[in-house]
Amino acid sequence: MARITIADSDLAFDCGPDDSLLRAGLRVNLNLPYECNVGSCGTCKFELVSGEIKVFSDTAPGLSDRDRKKGRQLACQCLPLSDCVMKVRLEEGAPAKFPPxxxxxxxxxxxxxxxxxxxxxxxxxxxxxxxxxxxxxxxxxxxxxxxxxxxxxxxxxxxxxxxxxxxxxxxxxxxxxxxxxxxxxxxxxxxxxGKAYFRSESERDLVCVAGGSGLAPMLSIARAWSQKSKSGEEHLTFFYGGREPRDICGEEMLQQLPEFNHQLQFIPSVSGAVSDATNLWPGRTGFIHEVMHGFEDLDYANSDFYIAGPPVMTQAVMDFLRESHAVPQERIYFDRFF
Ligand SMILES: Cc1cc2nc3c(=O)[nH]c(=O)nc-3n(C[C@H](O)[C@H](O)[C@H](O)COP(=O)(O)OP(=O)(O)OC[C@H]3O[C@@H](n4cnc5c(N)ncnc54)[C@H](O)[C@@H]3O)c2cc1C
Ligand code: FES
The missing domain is CATH 2.40.30.10 (Translation factors)
Incomplete structure (x- = not known):
């Protein structure tokens, strides 16, 4: 068991032989910065002030060459080999409710x-x-x-x-x-x-954007939204993007929610070529951010946005929200599926 201390603070925690520094810190409810847990996003970067570590992968995409030259590490990719001191800025606000x-x-x-x-x-x-x-x-x-x-x-x-x-x-x-x-x-x-979880206390409308298997967390959020008590005025718009018509899914599950087709709208879109007769698609086409662009029913100033799926889709939707509608970062929650 190694003792990990956060530099310039009185915070410290133990890290067992099978845990990354990130997971051990999250287990004791420290609000460490992170997103993916797999070395890809770079959110969990820190500086090792002292101690020895073993790194899972020397080529994790979350670190640039510049980061490596500066001695930065990824907390999700490091096992401690001795007691360590790490320099990292904890995030503000309360940590997630359930430690892993x-x-x-x-x-x-x-x-x-x-x-x-x-x-x-x-x-x-x-x-x-x-x-x-x-x-x-x-x-x-x-x-x-x-x-x-x-x-x-x-x-x-x-x-x-x-x-x-x-x-x-x-x-x-x-x-x-x-x-x-x-x-x-x-x-x-x-x-x-994960930090892109449903903020049930918000009274704003909800916009869920899913691509591919990004359906999973958006469905969970839609189900939670359906169960919370509402005034009857709130709306959930659920965008789903697939490459081909056979990729499109989610409607059957959303149909089981009582708000479907009243307060809850499902907007699927196909982004690839719809070429042959077995693959006919009567609905919308294009990438999800393009579909959102042409969709006039969203109240951008009064909605929370949740996005899950491939990193390129997530980035394109975030750019669209920020650049075309000045949606502030604190109303956009996302998980990129690296
Ligand atoms: C936050 C998050 C949520 C996700 N949610 C979903 C979801 O709900 N549904 C879904 O289908 N997919 C999801 N994914 C993607 C999923 O985690 C896998 O990347 C995907 O299923 C491909 O896994 P694979 O092992 O088949 O492919 P592989 O190509 O074998 O591996 C995929 C990834 O695993 C990691 N990896 C590979 N080898 C190692 C190793 N030795 N040590 C550590 N890491 C390694 C790498 O990051 C690699 O890119 C999510 C990803 C993230 C980051
Ligand atoms: S959380 Fe460590 S790289 Fe994404």
Whole structure:
């Protein structure tokens, strides 16, 4: 066990042999900056003032050459080999409600959602505690490194964790999930993580933007929004982007919410070529930020925006919100699926 101290503060925490500096700090409720947990976003950068660390990957995209020259590290990619002092600026505000915990969960159900997305349900022996919009890290047999997946269901006392996962060609983790795991198999789950969770106290309208398997956290948020008490005036607009018509999903699940087609609108769009007769698409086409541009029903000044999916889509939507409508950063919550 190593003792980690935050420089220029009286804060310190213990880090076990299997934890990154980031996860160990989050477990004791420190408000460390982070987003992806997998070395890609760069949000968890810090300076190592003293101590020895082992780095999971020397080529993590979250660090630039300049960062490496300056000796910066990623807290999500470091194991301590001794006591350490790290220089990092903690984020303001309260940390997320539930510090992450390691659990064992059993696969209990698999359902096809589209040609390449499946819902995987896992059972834990304790309640599933998280805030809609958050994600968990799954430890899959024979796969080195854990993978991040967002919960698609609501927190529950039954201990069910549901994920919507897209098969990635040649992807090591998804290959195990889709082709090797069978019902009853046990895996490790660590969570919850993520700061793009539903702020239920907000009285503004809600805009959810999902691309691909970004459906999962947006569905969880839409379900939570549906359950909260409302005046009857609030609206949720749910944009969903896929490449081809067969990628489009989510409507059936949203239809189960009582607000569907009244306070809740589903706007799907296809961005790729719609060429042959088996692939006909009567709806909107184009990237989601383009569809938003032509969609006049949004109240940009009075909405919260949640975005999940591929990094390029997330970036394009954020640029559009900031540049075309001056939406302030504090009303945009996002998770990029690296
Ligand atoms: C916050 C977040 C939420 C996500 N939510 C979802 C979701 O709800 N649904 C979904 O389908 N996808 C989601 N993803 C993407 C998902 O985590 C995987 O990247 C994707 O499923 C591909 O995994 P793979 O193992 O099949 O592919 P691979 O190409 O084998 O691996 C994908 C990624 O895993 C990491 N990785 C690979 N090897 C190692 C290693 N040895 N050690 C550590 N890390 C390694 C790398 O970041 C790599 O880019 C999310 C990603 C993030 C960051
Ligand atoms: S949280 Fe460490 S790089 Fe994204």
């Amino acid at each position: 915990k390691r659990l064992k969960v059993k696969l209990i159900k698999v359902t096809d959602v589209t040609h390449d997305i499946r819902e995987f349900q896992f059972q834990a022996v304790s309640p599933a505690t998280f805030i809609p919009g958050q994600y968990a890290m799954l430890q899959l047999p024979g796969v080195s490194g854990e993978r991040a997946y967002s919960m698609s269901n609501l927190p529950n006392d039954d201990g069910v964790w549901a994920f919507m996962i897209r098969r990635v060609p040649q992807g090591l983790g998804t290959q195990v999930l889709f082709d090797a795991l069978t019902l009853g198999d046990e895996i490790g789950l660590d969570g919850p993580f």
